Amino acid sequence: MTLGRYTCRRLLLGSVQVLAVLVAVFLLVEALPGDAAVALAGDNPDPARVAAIRSAMGLENPAAQRFATWLGGLLSGDLGSSLVSDRPVTEFIAAGLPTTLLLAGVTLLLLVPSSVLLGVFVARRAGGRVDRVVTAATIGLHAVPEFALAIVLVALFGVELGWLPPTALGADPLADPAVLVLPVLVLLARPLCAVTRLVRAAMVDALASDYVRHARRLGLTRARVDYAHALPNALAPAVQQLARTTDWLLGGVIVVEAVFVLPGLGTSLVDAVAGRDMPVVQGLAVLFGVTTVLVNLAADIIAFRLAPRAGSAA
Amino acid sequence: MSDQVVEVAGLRVFVGGRALVDGVSFGLGPGEVVALVGASGSGKTTTGLALLGEVPAGAEVSGRVRVKGRAGFVPQHPGAVLNPVRRVGSVLRELAPVADVERAVDVARFPRSLLGRYPHQLSGGQQQRLVLAQALLCDPAVVVADEPTTGLDRGTRDEVVAEFARLAGRGVALVVLSHDMDVVRALADHVVVLRAGKVIESGRAAEVLLNPKHPYTRALLVEPVRSAAESEHGAERLRIEGLTAHHGRNVVLDDVSFAVSAGECLAVMGRSGSGKTTLARCVVGLHPPTAGTVALDGRPLARTLRSRDRADLAAIQYVFQDARASFDHRRPVLDQVARTAALLRGMSTADSVAAAIAALAEVRVDESTARRRPATLSGGELHRAALARALLAQPRVLVCDEITTGLDAVTRASVLKGLAALRETHGVTLVVITHDHAVADHLADRVVTLHEGRVTAGAPRTRSETP
Numbered sequence: 001m002t003l004g005r006y007t008c009r010r011l012l013l014g015s016v017q018v019l020a021v022l023v024a025v026f027l028l029v030e031a032l033p034g035d036a037a038v039a040l041a042g043d044n045p046d047p048a049r050v051a052a053i054r055s056a057m058g059l060e061n062p063a064a065q066r067f068a069t070w071l072g073g074l075l076s077g078d079l080g081s082s083l084v085s086d087r088p089v090t091e092f093i094a095a096g097l098p099t100t101l102l103l104a105g106v107t108l109l110l111l112v113p114s115s116v117l118l119g120v121f122v123a124r125r126a127g128g129r130v131d132r133v134v135t136a137a138t139i140g141l142h143a144v145p146e147f148a149l150a151i152v153l154v155a156l157f158g159v160e161l162g163w164l165p166p167t168a169l170g171a172d173p174l175a176d177p178a179v180l181v182l183p184v185l186v187l188l189a190r191p192l193c194a195v196t197r198l199v200r201a202a203m204v205d206a207l208a209s210d211y212v213r214h215a216r217r218l219g220l221t222r223a224r225v226d227y228a229h230a231l232p233n234a235l236a237p238a239v240q241q242l243a244r245t246t247d248w249l250l251g252g253v254i255v256v257e258a259v260f261v262l263p264g265l266g267t268s269l270v271d272a273v274a275g276r277d278m279p280v281v282q283g284l285a286v287l288f289g290v291t292t293v294l295v296n297l298a299a300d301i302i303a304f305r306l307a308p309r310a311g312s313a314a
Numbered sequence: 315m316s317d318q319v320v321e322v323a324g325l326r327v328f329v330g331g332r333a334l335v336d337g338v339s340f341g342l343g344p345g346e347v348v349a350l351v352g353a354s355g356s357g358k359t360t361t362g363l364a365l366l367g368e369v370p371a372g373a374e375v376s377g378r379v380r381v382k383g384r385a386g387f388v389p390q391h392p393g394a395v396l397n398p399v400r401r402v403g404s405v406l407r408e409l410a411p412v413a414d415v416e417r418a419v420d421v422a423r424f425p426r427s428l429l430g431r432y433p434h435q436l437s438g439g440q441q442q443r444l445v446l447a448q449a450l451l452c453d454p455a456v457v458v459a460d461e462p463t464t465g466l467d468r469g470t471r472d473e474v475v476a477e478f479a480r481l482a483g484r485g486v487a488l489v490v491l492s493h494d495m496d497v498v499r500a501l502a503d504h505v506v507v508l509r510a511g512k513v514i515e516s517g518r519a520a521e522v523l524l525n526p527k528h529p530y531t532r533a534l535l536v537e538p539v540r541s542a543a544e545s546e547h548g549a550e551r552l553r554i555e556g557l558t559a560h561h562g563r564n565v566v567l568d569d570v571s572f573a574v575s576a577g578e579c580l581a582v583m584g585r586s587g588s589g590k591t592t593l594a595r596c597v598v599g600l601h602p603p604t605a606g607t608v609a610l611d612g613r614p615l616a617r618t619l620r621s622r623d624r625a626d627l628a629a630i631q632y633v634f635q636d637a638r639a640s641f642d643h644r645r646p647v648l649d650q651v652a653r654t655a656a657l658l659r660g661m662s663t664a665d666s667v668a669a670a671i672a673a674l675a676e677v678r679v680d681e682s683t684a685r686r687r688p689a690t691l692s693g694g695e696l697h698r699a700a701l702a703r704a705l706l707a708q709p710r711v712l713v714c715d716e717i718t719t720g721l722d723a724v725t726r727a728s729v730l731k732g733l734a735a736l737r738e739t740h741g742v743t744l745v746v747i748t749h750d751h752a753v754a755d756h757l758a759d760r761v762v763t764l765h766e767g768r769v770t771a772g773a774p775r776t777r778s779e780t781p
Contacts, residue, residue: 002562214395214445217366217387218409219452228408232399306399308432 006304014297021289022074025282026067029057053083057278079283084275089283092268096252100264102173103256104249106180107187112242115192119199119238120231126204135197142193150186150259157182169261183260187253191245195238202234209233236306243299250291318343319455319487320365324377327360327511329370334360336511337377340504344455347478347488349498349519351534352508353722354694358491359390361508362458365489383455386448390460390491390693391636392441396433402444403429409451422447423473435561438635438716439470439586446474456487461693463497470586471749475500493722495535499523507531534723550612551576551743552597552711557606559592566592567603568767574760576710577737579744581758583751589767590747591635594713597745598632610711628658631704635716635747637696641688647696648674648684651703658707673702677732678725694725701729705736712736715747730756 053059058066073080079089122131158166165171168179206212207230215229216222252266265284272280318341327335335357342348350358360370366385369375389395397405406415406429419426424443433441442462449457459478463471475497482488482501492498498505498519505522507515507530515528526532552574559567566589574580584590595601597608599619607614610629616622634640641650648670655666674684677698688696697717704712712733718726734757736742748754754761763770 210389210391210394211397213368214387214389214448215397215405217368218448219384220408224408229397229400229405233397308399308434 003301003305003308007301010297010300010304014293017293018290021293022071022286023067025285025289026070028282028285029278030063056081056083074286079286080279082272082277082280084277089280092272092280093265093283093287096263096265096268099173099257099262100250100252100266103180103183103187103253103262103264104246106184107191107249108242108246110184111188111191111195111245114188115195116199116231116235116238118192119196119234120203120226122196123200123203123207123234124226126200126207131200135200138193138196142190142197144189145255146186146190146253147255147259149189150182150256153182153185154259167259167261173262179260183256183262186256186259187249191241191248195241195245198237198241199234202237203230206230206233232306236303239299239302239306243295247292247295250295251288319346319382320489321378321380322361322365325361325364325379326374326376327357327364327369328374329372333357333511334370334373335364338506338508338511338513339377340506340516342456342487342489342504344485344487345482346503347482347490347501348504348506349490349492349502350506350508351492351495351498351722353534353724354493354697355510355692356508357511358508359460359692360511362387362460362489362491365456365458381456384452386450386452386454386457388442388446388449388457388459388462391638392445393433393438393636394639395445396441398433401430401432402436406448406451409448414451415447418447418450419444421450421477423470423477437587437591442474443470446477450481454486456489457481458489458491460491461493462490463492463494471497493534493726495523495723507534549576550574551578551610552745553607553609553612554593554597555607555609557593557596557603557608559589559596559601559603561592566767567596570606570764570767570769572762572769574711574743574745576743577741578760579733579737579746579758581746581748581754581761582764583748583754583761584764586749588764590764591715593764594632594715594745594747597711597713598630600632624658628707629710631707631709631712633700633704633712633714633717637700638688638693640700641696643688645687646685647679647688647691647699648681651684651699651706654703654706669706670702673706674699676705677702678728694722698725698729701732708740709742711743711745713745713747716749717746718748718750718753733757 058069061069070080077090079093081088082092118134122134125131154166157164164181165176165179166182168183171179173180207226209230212225212230215225220229250265252264252269254266254270256262257264257266258270265287269281269284271277272284321341323339325335325338326333338357338361340348350361352358363369364375364379365381366387367379396402403415406419409415410418415429416426419429422443424440424447428436428440433444436444446462457478462478463474478488478490478501488501490497490501502519505516505519506513507522507526507528509530515522515526515531522531523535526535550573554573555571557567557570558565570589570593572580582590582593592601596603599608599616599622602617609615610626615626615630619627641647648667651674652663652666652670655661655669656663659666661669671681671684674681679695679698679702683691683695684699691699701714701717714733718729730753733744737744744757746753746757
């Protein structure tokens, strides 16, 4: 199977997955016990408010018709309006998205080269002292949860040493990039460990293979053999892990946003859930679901190019 | 002696106290060809790799190996040394400018139109020629060729031999490691006969080949005897009807039909890339055909392996061309062979191991060897173990893909004898995929020839016919 045909098939599957996500998100509201309006109105429902919610959500119409209306709105970019503030849901997303994109972008920009280079670096010294030190350090760091690392870094660099701002409260990350250093470090720590270990393991296998030994015989330089011959074979598992990491980052990492007071998508989601603001929750769920599908679609296509044999067996 | 390109004196390679090579000496000047011959496991490959400066991990090496200039290498299994994720042309262009690449692929008879492919999209013969082109690009003073004609049909083999001869004519020294006595006769100036790492006979090719002194050399030179199986064939066992198969958009098999009886041996011949292997893969269910049926004892089989039941799986067994790749390199060979009996015949672990030891002994692989991992076994030993693994399932049809390539004359004779006996005693039907006319002559009752996916000849063969 060629890359083009695989991509078409995978795109088709991806659109089915997106449709499934949309149905699931819609059913979220349907699954609420009793009438959604009653559940959303709070502990002491005011009949007027219940009626208002009911008409705002169009609950008097049959489910299929509501789904069609909702889907039509989605396609034209209308995600509905908040029940709490009556602002369009797109505004909530627009408010949180830049921060989340900035954090995710900077983190990925640092993560990809550093983890691949570190993985290759230790794989070339597999079994040596450097390898053992890095392996121990990556396993140790991977075991530290984000919130713990965030608190330790804030206490050390933000409070004790005073080198970096402990929170981004009120700051504009673009005007004052120093506020991003600690959050990005926290976001980087565990993915860096995971991807480095995957690249190292796959690279050790690739370096021991017959084709790498043969490439050395042909007189290619060591760097060429390692980076142009062994590395492409070692990247497939790392690509899948990077897809998971990207998905995690784009979903807004609430722990990091909360500790550093960064208003990203994670914060929007938590606020919407706390306020029982169902249209906002739905809008964000659609965004996260579609992101997951797209990121994994991209990863699968890259992985297919990195393992062309897999396609011919299918 | 100072003009010699290669000088090997008293080479010894020991791994864990076991001698792989024990005191090998030879030398050769520019344009000379030396052939290292011997049964599998005799230390040919270890000696050849020592010329490239490669020794097995943890080996103790003594003696002297001197090579003036660069050494190129053409390995036995070209498929394993080609990078699976790189297009073959881009790797070649890394080694040399485009003009040189095009000259080298032309010289090696590798079609330029295939340069944009991945290695898995090439046939075994095409891979072999590609690796030869790679070796030529490095402008070597000496080329070490490990079984260079393995997996090539007769026509291609002659071309490769002619190419090596031309290479030697241009002053490149050549070290050929081979079981193929025709190749050795055609190329070698000197012959070194190895057995268990020791040189048992060496000298000018004409002397050693025409007048071998050592009985072992004589045994190596003997052509395998034709099986005496003049059996009465039973009922129809395997019927292929209208089989058509594609690789992507390419038609690989085009309306192929034939039938084989119980106890009969059919040889499927054809040039590299003619669809022989795809045909075999369709029969065992590894490649789903686009159209047509494969029927066993009159009953059509499912198209793919996964939808066949255990009895059907056991009934048709496959012996792969690349035996090494057909073993999991992390587990001992014995366990993997025994697994067949446990999976397909429902034996207990202890019984399956006992059965495996017996089956391996029949193909002359002893228990202590089989308890090791595949990496420490020679190519020939793994070939025989793969055969034992297939036989352990007690198949009704055995499909052998280039089964005797990579086997020396002695082992090949015993394998062919074993297969002939199998037909007589159990009525096993053999489908032998081969480019080797000798194998077809010695074993096959009928030959089907494929050309570009179509059957071009399928006449029954009479025993008196000579090649």
